[in-house]
Amino acid sequence: MALSAPVGFASSDLVYQENFSGTALGSDWHTYITSKAANGWPWNTNGSGGSTPGGPYNADYDVPSQVSVSNGTLDLTAVRQPISGVNQGGTAQTFPVTSGAVSSYGNFEFNGGYLQISMKAPSGDGAWPGLWLMPGNGAGSGDNFELDIQEGGFTGSGPADQNFSWHLHGPSGWVGNTIDSGIDLTAGFHTYGIYWDPGKSITWYLDGKQMAQVTSAQAAIPDEPMQLMMNNGVANSNASGWHTALDSSTPSSMRMQIDQVQLYQKAGSGDTVTGANVSPQTISSTSTTPSTTQPAVTQPAVTQPAVTQVAASPTTGIEHTGDAITLTVGFNKAVTVTGTPALSLNDGGTARYVGGSGTNALTFRTTVAPTDTNTSALAITGVNLPSGASIKDASGIAANLSGAVKTFSGLQIDPVLPAVTQATASPGTGTEHVGDAVTLTLGFNEAVAVSGTPTLSLNNGATATYVGGSGTGALNFRTTVASTDTNTSALAITGVNLPNGASIKDASGVAANLARAVKTFSGLHVVTSSTAPSTPTTTPTTPTTPATPTTPPSIAPVLTIADPTLNVSGLGGTVDLGVKVTTTDPNDVVTVKVTGLPRYERITDKLDGKTFAGKNITLTAAQVDSGLTLQSNYKGAAHPVATLTLTATAKDPVTGAVATASPRTIAVTDPRPAATTTSPRVIAQTDHQHAPATSLGSSATRGLAWLHEHRNLVAGPTTTFAPRNSAMADHPLATGTATASLASQSFAVLNQYLAGHSGHVDPGQIVASLSNGANWNHDSYLTRPQH
Structure with missing residues (x-):
């Protein structure tokens, strides 16, 4: 739309105009956001020309590809497309929206005058179009001011698409407001303007209607060259409560359109302007001094209600389940509450509104619940306005609640009350x-x-x-x-x-x-009386008077055994003993004695990996409770059973009293090691069934000679053995071989038998002994008397 001169200015007062003609952006514009403090470099650049304010509320990152000019309009398009950028803290992050922005730093800058911009705002949750000024290249130093001509999407008394939001940030703080314009600003082009009298006042306009004014009596007014920035921002969920936020309903593409920018300055006013589109200024014969008579003020300045401070009672200490905490939120003006606003807390709890409507201090209260989280410093993380609840001033303007977020150092939450x-x-x-x-x-x-x-x-x-x-x-x-x-x-x-x-x-x-x-x-x-029942006895005994103990006795510990019968599987196998020891007095010194451990078994604790051996060992309670593992290296042929006896003792370190628990036992059975087996040879009974009982004689030598002759009765691996009887040392069998494992044991038992007997031995007895060794119980067949 074609802009005309604002009230109080003539067409001859137009000193700058940008119509965005053609298909390319003019030389007055950069495709990024910048400022004096950044020396003209893009804010939070990603190295590819991108920029962003990068604060905790921004969902967009702005890049040149989203800036275009066509049909006389500047288009800044925001699309739901993730992009890598840098936030305000200098940390790389992915932004969910890719958008566009322009700035006039070092090209078009002005100090004073009437600036007006024709813009069609984008619509959609999170849409945050901005027209704003910041110090330009010609300013003194730093970013002393920010002047927001319009920020769309703020929530307030009317629909977000109708709200007009203005702000002035400066060294003395900020002022601003959100006003329901009564017009859908996203439905078409509207004119946003400011009249800036440097160092004195700023007045905001919408379609020529004054919306607000701030004077130097209220806040510091900039008096230095400022640049213009225009960006199609998008707010994230952190802005909920004071701005619409990006959500699933947000359109995939939102376009902000600007078709004209104009600046008017009165000749002789002292206002300045630089830029490629600056026209020589001529004095209008009908002009008057705008700083005193134009534009006319039609309504008083409006200040948006906002949180200025937050306090907690109690201020410090540790609060437990059932304790109440009152949080007071202070505002810069009186506010009215509808519904039940609430404060979200970092312990998982909620503080609900309890009073203060009509004043500038609202109180909220929370009671610590057992389900709350331990918190070293309680904090308010946000303000909730459920089911149409609101906090507004007398004119219906919604309060800015961002200042309610606060941490209370020293105010701790510990829900568990010791009991x-x-x-x-x-x-x-x-x-x-x-x-x-x-x-x-x-x-x-x-x-x-x-x-x-x-x-x-x-x-x-x-x-x-x-x-x-x-x-x-x-x-x-x-x-x-x-x-x-x-x-x-x-x-x-x-x-x-x-x-x-x-x-x-x-x-x-x-x-x-x-x-x-x-x-x-x-x-x-x-029972302490003399009438207490006594144990009946058959033989009268002289009663003894129990001595009065001088110190309390120690209480016996409790020894727990998971399984009193254990089996070890295979050579070198292990088994968990499953032993635990407890005591009712944690000050007692508790030990566990283990006896009966055979030489082929070892016990290892899991506390420090220490291994114990011997028939009598003592372990600490800590070693026992860490877990005990028994390892067996039994290499014999039988199934020996080792009975371990465990006794727990507690000693009081103060009194010296000792108490011992009843012994507990564990039976540990070791397996026979696996052996290679072959088919046994068949022995004909006719070989020996008629042999006389005296055929072996009474000497060990003749018996072993016979056994040597029949050494292959039982097939299997062989092993060397040495007879115990010294009289047999020269016998050929003494250095020969016999059946492995089983035969070796039999030879030894036979040797002992022959050494101690002068009687006759039935050859069938030897044959049966060798061939049926697997059924012996420790060779009892040979060692029991034979008739």
Whole structure:
């Protein structure tokens, strides 16, 4: 659309005009965003000409390919196409939208005057078209100001496509607002303008209608050359609450169109302009001084309500389940609340609005729940406006809530309140008499630390005194039955005492809830009277008076064995012993003694990989609980069974009292090693069935000679053996071979038998011994008497 001179200016006051004629972008424009602080280089460049503001709310990255000129319009097109870029922190990231932007840095710059731009805004969730000014090459230094002529897509009192948003950011802060224009700004071209009187005031216009004004009494007004930037931005989900955001409904392509840019300056005003499209200025005979009479102010300046501060009560400390926290959000003006806004918190909880509507301070409250997450510093991560809830000023302008995001250093969340969860007794049942010790254990839902000496009150009139467990989730107390105690059919804890400043607290210093320590132990009797039942005896004995113990005895540990019968598979095989040891007093020194370990077996712990051997070894509780592995290297022919005996002992390091648990046993069976087998040779019974019983004589030499003659009765591998009888040392069989493994054992037993007997040996006995060796039980066939 063709622009005409604004009210108060004549056509002769036009000093700059860009019509975007032709098919290429003019020399006044760069295809990236830049500023004085960047020395004209692209913001957050990816090295390929791209740029972006790169803040936490930007979904777009701008590249030259998305900038085009045709039919007298400048087109900046945003498409849903991921692109690699760089964010504000200098970190590479992928942006979901590829878009376009232009800037006039170093080419078209001006200081003062009336700037107007004809633009058709894009439509769609997340669409964020921007027309804005920043210091140009001719400015002093740095980016002291940002002047937003229009930012589309902000949420407020009207639909986002109708909202007109203006801002001025400067060294003294910022002012701005979002106004419902009542017009769909995406339906066609509209004229956006500012009248800038350097150092004095800025007035915003939409289609010639004044929308807002800021004077130097409200904020610092720039007085230095500024450049114009135009970009088709897109907001991500971080902007939800104050701007529409990119989502599944966002169009795949959104186009922002600009068809004309004009700048008007009064002759003699002192305003300046540079650029290729600058025209010589002529003085209009009808002009007046715009800074005093034009354009006319038709409405007062409007300030958008915004969060200025956030506070928490309490401000520091550790809050647990059930504790309430109040969060106060302060604004720059009074606001009105509808519905129930809420604050999202980093512990997974939510603070809901409780009051303050009509003032400039809104209060929200949260109560710590057991499902909340431990948090070292509670933080507000966002503001939620569910089901039409809103926070607006008296004129209906929605508040900018971005300042509500805040972290409260030192305000910690620990949902778990330390508390007793169970109470147990050892022994758990039975009848305890004078001198007997009872250990009572309180279990907690987390580790607790003990200071001083807490005690437990008991229903027999006695007291159980704390003996250990600080730093764990179980505290042990001990009582010794005294003659002054009351007979009790069921011992009970009636209360917990914390004398002389004693305490039970968790790691954060919160006192534990001890209510569940009160408990009755059914079946645990205490008998101290002379009428207590005694064990009947057949022979009168002289009763002895038990000595009063001077120190509480130690409680025997509990040894647990998963399986008392184990088998080792194969030579060098291993098996887990499955042994664990526990004690009710963590201060006791607990050891486990293992006896009966044969020389061909070894035990290795998983704590430090240490290996133990010998018939009598001692292990620490830590070594036992780490896991014990038994390895066997048995090479014999039988199935030997080794019986291991394990005994657990606890010693109190303070009193020296020792308690030993009843021994437990584990039977470990070793296998016969695998051997190569061949088909046995057939022996004809006629060879020896009629041999006389005296055929071997009574000497070992004749018996071995016969055996040597028939050494191949049993087929299989051979092995060398040496007879134990020295009288046989010269016999040929002494250096010969015999059946492997099984035969070797038989020869040795036979040698012993012949050395100790002068009687007759039946040859069939030897044959049967060799051929049926697999059925012997440790060669009992040869060693038992024969008739």
